[in-house]
Amino acid sequence: xxxxxxxxxxxxxxMSGKGGVGKTNLALNxxxxxxxxxxxxxxxxxDLGLGNLDVLLGLTPEKNLQDILGxxxxxxxxxxxxxxxxxxxxxxxxxxxxxxxDQNQRDSLFEQxxxxxxxYDFLLMDLGAGISSTVLALARMAQMRIVLVTPxxxxxxxxxxxxxxxxxxxxxxxxxxxxxxxxxEESRETFQRLNMACKNFLGFELLHLGHVRLDRTLTQAVIHxxxxxxxxxxxxxxxxxxxxxxxxxxxRSENLETIAARRALKEFLPGATARNT
Ligand SMILES: Nc1ncnc2c1ncn2[C@@H]1O[C@H](COP(=O)(O)OP(=O)(O)O)[C@@H](O)[C@H]1O
Ligand SMILES: [Mg+2]
Numbered sequence: 001x002x003x004x005x006x007x008x009x010x011x012x013x014x015m016s017g018k019g020g021v022g023k024t025n026l027a028l029n030x031x032x033x034x035x036x037x038x039x040x041x042x043x044x045x046x047d048l049g050l051g052n053l054d055v056l057l058g059l060t061p062e063k064n065l066q067d068i069l070g071x072x073x074x075x076x077x078x079x080x081x082x083x084x085x086x087x088x089x090x091x092x093x094x095x096x097x098x099x100x101x102d103q104n105q106r107d108s109l110f111e112q113x114x115x116x117x118x119x120y121d122f123l124l125m126d127l128g129a130g131i132s133s134t135v136l137a138l139a140r141m142a143q144m145r146i147v148l149v150t151p152x153x154x155x156x157x158x159x160x161x162x163x164x165x166x167x168x169x170x171x172x173x174x175x176x177x178x179x180x181x182x183x184x185e186e187s188r189e190t191f192q193r194l195n196m197a198c199k200n201f202l203g204f205e206l207l208h209l210g211h212v213r214l215d216r217t218l219t220q221a222v223i224h225x226x227x228x229x230x231x232x233x234x235x236x237x238x239x240x241x242x243x244x245x246x247x248x249x250x251x252r253s254e255n256l257e258t259i260a261a262r263r264a265l266k267e268f269l270p271g272a273t274a275r276n277t
Contacts, residue, residue, distance in 0.1 A: 010252045011123040013046070013142035017158020019129035021148050022180040023047075025218060025228065027126035028056055029238070032229040033245040035086040039121040039252075042079070044089040046138055047128035048101070051091030057082060058225035061090040068112055069105055075116040087120075101134050110141075121252065131165050140170045144251065146209060150181045151190045160197050167202055176209040178244060187211030209247055212240040 014023045014030075024047070031043045045053040045065065054061050061080055067073040079087045101109070117123050125142060127135050139145055145166075149159040159177075166172040177194060179187035191208040199205050215237035221228040228238055 008256060009117055009120055009123055010144060011125065011142045012144040012146065012248065013125040013127050013139050014146045014148055015127040015135060015139055015162060016129050016148045017162045018155060021150050021155055023148055024053055024056060024126050026148060026178065026180065026212065027124055028053060028227050029229040029241045030245055031086055031124050032227055033242055034122060034249060035083060037245060037249055039249065040085050041122045041124055042087050042089060042117060042120045043124045043126070045091035046125045048091050048134060049128060051093050053088055053126055054090045056222060056225060056227060064090045064092045066092045069109055075113055100132055106134065106137055131162055136166060136169060139166055140172060144176060146176045146178050148178050148180055149190060149194065151179065151186045156190065156194055160194060163198060164202060173204045176207045178209050179211040181214040182211050183213060184211060210240065210244045212237050
């Protein structure tokens with residue numbers, strides 16, 4: 001297996017039913033933590049209406065993902081290096097018509113991205129909240145799906161809704177759950193509630209990947225436009241994110257053969273079927 005085997009890229013998406021639960025911060029800090037562990041990552045801002053990954057980093061990108069859609073710009077020209085081993089693909093903000101790309105636009109975008117993505121160990125996608133067709137298409141293609149919830153009942157019902165829709169539309173049955181702003185115990189309780197609903201009404205169970213504690217340091221990091229993993233690497237939330245990163249890295253190493261056999265590139269070609277359909 002060569003160092004840059006196109007088949008060994010793991011695509012992972014972070015999604016939630018509602019906004020403001022912590023997706024972008026989790027994506028960014030997971031990305032930095034996996035990078036610190038020696039992995040090469042592309043962090044893609046897939047929140048096409050309200051992209052703000054760049055804001056958390058204090059960057060003002062000249063080009064973004066939407067420019068690739070126009071066809072004049074190559075993905076390589078949009079990518080920004082955050083640190084050695086971690087690149088981002090920024091998205092535009094405040095362009096609502098791009099939230100609902102049609103099938104042709106999506107196919108063309110994925111085709112253009114396939115070559116770029118193949119050079120990384122992980123493609124980490126920060127999805128917009130909710131169940132737009134673009135969110136569903138990206139979530140369907142990802143090899144790992146993280147549903148981010150908080151212990152609030154509304155977050156739980158919205159998380160369940162997104163799982164239900166992906167299952168009903170595409171037959172997807174494998175989801176990881178991360179409970180944000182929660183203690184270990186709250187996380188277990190929240191997970192159990194969500195898992196029970198899936199087991200009883202959809203007929204499959206979820207995987208509990210872990211939790212991130214409620215940590216005011218994160219708010220400070222956001223204000224300073226510095227990622228938490230750099231602002232306070234030893235604070236409780238950073239410690240929890242390291243545990244999550246370790247589990248994700250293990251998933252990749254344990255499944256490398258299956259992943260390589262499936263050729264990640266194919267995942268981004270039009271008509272590629274989801275793993276579980
Ligand atoms: N673990 C946490 N502890 C404390 N505050 C958090 C935590 N996770 C998220 N937040 C707060 O929620 C806000 C929104 O987070 P963000 O990552 O932008 O959410 P999303 O991308 O889901 O809309 C952050 O700016 C932060 O203030
Ligand atoms: Mg966000």
